[in-house]
Amino acid sequence: xxxxxxxxxxxxxxxxxxxxxxxxxxxxxxxxxxxxxxxxxxxxxxxxxxxxxxxxxxxxxxxxxxxxxxxxxxxxxxxxxxxxxxxxxxxxxxxxxxxxxxxxxxxxxxxxxxxxxxxxxxxxxxxxxxxxxxxxxxxxxxxxxxxxxxxxxxxxxxxxxxxxxxxxxxxxxxxxxxxxxxxxxxxxxxxxxxxxxxxxxxxxxxxxxxxxxxxxxxxxxxxxxxxxxxxxxxxxxxxxxxxxxxxxxxxxxxxxxxxxxxxxxxxxxxxxxxxxxxxxxxxxxxxxxxxxxxxxxxxxxxxxxxxxxxxxxxxxxxxxxxxxxxxxxxxxxxxxxxxxxxxxxxxxxxxxxxxxxxxxxxxxxxxxxxxxxxxxxxxxxxxxxxxxxxxxxxxxxxxxxxxxxxxxxxxxxxxxxxxxxxxxxxxxxxxxxxxxxxxxxxxxxxxxxxxxxxxxxxxxxxxxxxxxxxxxxxxxxxxxxxxxxxxxxxxxxxxxxxxxxxxxxxxxxxxxxxxxxxxxxxxxxxxxxx
Numbered sequence: 001x002x003x004x005x006x007x008x009x010x011x012x013x014x015x016x017x018x019x020x021x022x023x024x025x026x027x028x029x030x031x032x033x034x035x036x037x038x039x040x041x042x043x044x045x046x047x048x049x050x051x052x053x054x055x056x057x058x059x060x061x062x063x064x065x066x067x068x069x070x071x072x073x074x075x076x077x078x079x080x081x082x083x084x085x086x087x088x089x090x091x092x093x094x095x096x097x098x099x100x101x102x103x104x105x106x107x108x109x110x111x112x113x114x115x116x117x118x119x120x121x122x123x124x125x126x127x128x129x130x131x132x133x134x135x136x137x138x139x140x141x142x143x144x145x146x147x148x149x150x151x152x153x154x155x156x157x158x159x160x161x162x163x164x165x166x167x168x169x170x171x172x173x174x175x176x177x178x179x180x181x182x183x184x185x186x187x188x189x190x191x192x193x194x195x196x197x198x199x200x201x202x203x204x205x206x207x208x209x210x211x212x213x214x215x216x217x218x219x220x221x222x223x224x225x226x227x228x229x230x231x232x233x234x235x236x237x238x239x240x241x242x243x244x245x246x247x248x249x250x251x252x253x254x255x256x257x258x259x260x261x262x263x264x265x266x267x268x269x270x271x272x273x274x275x276x277x278x279x280x281x282x283x284x285x286x287x288x289x290x291x292x293x294x295x296x297x298x299x300x301x302x303x304x305x306x307x308x309x310x311x312x313x314x315x316x317x318x319x320x321x322x323x324x325x326x327x328x329x330x331x332x333x334x335x336x337x338x339x340x341x342x343x344x345x346x347x348x349x350x351x352x353x354x355x356x357x358x359x360x361x362x363x364x365x366x367x368x369x370x371x372x373x374x375x376x377x378x379x380x381x382x383x384x385x386x387x388x389x390x391x392x393x394x395x396x397x398x399x400x401x402x403x404x405x406x407x408x409x410x411x412x413x414x415x416x417x418x419x420x421x422x423x424x425x426x427x428x429x430x431x432x433x434x435x436x437x438x439x440x441x442x443x444x445x446x447x448x449x450x451x452x453x454x455x456x457x458x459x460x461x462x463x464x465x466x467x468x469x470x471x472x473x474x475x476x477x478x479x480x481x482x483x484x485x486x487x488x489x490x491x492x493x494x495x496x497x498x499x500x501x502x503x504x505x506x507x508x509x510x511x512x513x514x515x516x517x518x519x520x521x522x523x524x525x526x527x528x529x530x
Contacts, residue, residue: 003064
């Protein structure tokens with residue numbers, strides 16, 4: 001008997017069927033990758049295994065170790081969740097509790113399922129953080145989610161899921177927020193635990209390179225249907241279905257034009273110090289500072305893309321937030337940032353508002369950056385209400401609709417059906433396109449892109465990169481591209497800056513840095529990308 005046996009699974013929301021007739025099996029210790037474009041139904045299929053879709057109508061059979069999950073009572077399903085079947089969610093910022101320290105969140109799961117005392121559960125939580133590569137785990141266990149980088153939050157989610165050694169791990173894009181070197185570490189960790197415990201892994205991903213290196217078998221989904229499945233080598237080397245063939249052939253292609261001359265953005269010896277509490281009772285009254293960015297200088301020309309790469313926690317996102325003037329009131333920013341002829345430091349409130357229209361941002365976690373209480377029309381059009389108040393409702397809606405068309409977010413070729421929906425009604429990739437539309441609707445000169453394609457599957461990723469390149473060519477946009485994906489840097493960047501431990505270790509043209517890297521760290525990043 002298979003550990004997991006899914007037969008004729010059907011999922012519907014209201015009258016709309018999103019998964020139709022999906023069947024697959026998973027043996028103990030096996031690694032199965034469920035792949036497909038954003039919106040294909042792979043995530044809802046996986047979440048149905050734990051009945052995490054309260055508004056969905058489920059039909060078919062989901063047998064786990066001989067028991068049908070779809071007919072279990074609430075007590076049985078609660079005992080199953082987290083202990084026998086655990087989940088690593090795609091967006092850690094929204095999956096982690098923002099008001100609890102991460103150590104407490106991991107310890108809570110351990111206490112619930114293993115009945116350990118508080119102190120013992122806390123020590124086991126620290127050990128779980130250490131095992132997934134979190135530096136200084138004792139100190140980091142005291143941190144709140146917002147005090148960690150995106151990659152560190154993802155590792156916390158993995159540590160929480162693995163703390164109770166489940167028999168089946170559902171990993172929904174487990175390495176999306178991780179840099180290339182840490183991806184391999186996490187995959188090796190998952191493989192070690194699989195060998196030690198016999199844990200099976202259901203991997204949901206759009207990263208076909210990850211699938212090739214990790215999975216035993218592959219199941220390909222398109223529009224709610226399972227179109228092909230088989231062993232990884234056969235499917236990747238000789239795909240039979242046209243949709244699988246399109247996925248395998250997809251890879252970011254370089255389409256950017258030459259950069260202009262002059263400067264639209266510059267920073268001179270920029271440093272960022274974060275305010276953190278000290279140790280003990282005295283630490284609440286005497287704040288300390290952690291240096292996240294150390295004396296970084298950069299220049300950005302019209303129509304140019306500067307790629308900023310580095311490991312999680314290297315300081316690249318902190319640099320981006322400083323360029324946006326989005327640091328906290330107790331944080332200290334040293335050095336000068338110039339946007340055209342103006343500086344953030346000397347600009348008054350009115351001038352800062354003008355600068356914020358010039359410099360826009362696409363954040364890494366689209367769901368956490370989109371208000372759950374506002375419709376898509378309100379979210380994308382909010383900037384227009386602030387920066388172009390003279391526009392009437394009809395003109396504003398036309399601008400919003402055009403922005404959504406620009407990022408190719410339509411339903412049956414139409415935009416209107418999407419405007420009244422909320423962020424949770426879209427897939428992860430669709431939410432990222434909404435975030436991009438919100439940034440572009442104001443027609444800025446500079447866009448800070450913080451992992452703009454990390455949530456997108458390979459085919460949509462290429463479409464978004466082509467879109468960004470086209471807009472850059474048409475409008476003369478300048479991009480600061482913060483990413484760990486070297487393929488994206490190769491496709492988009494004119495110049496590259498490599499960061500490690502808050503400092504720039506190498507900078508130059510794309511060909512110089514990635515074609516002939518000088519530092520050992522850059523060589524390691526390039527080699528890890530394959």
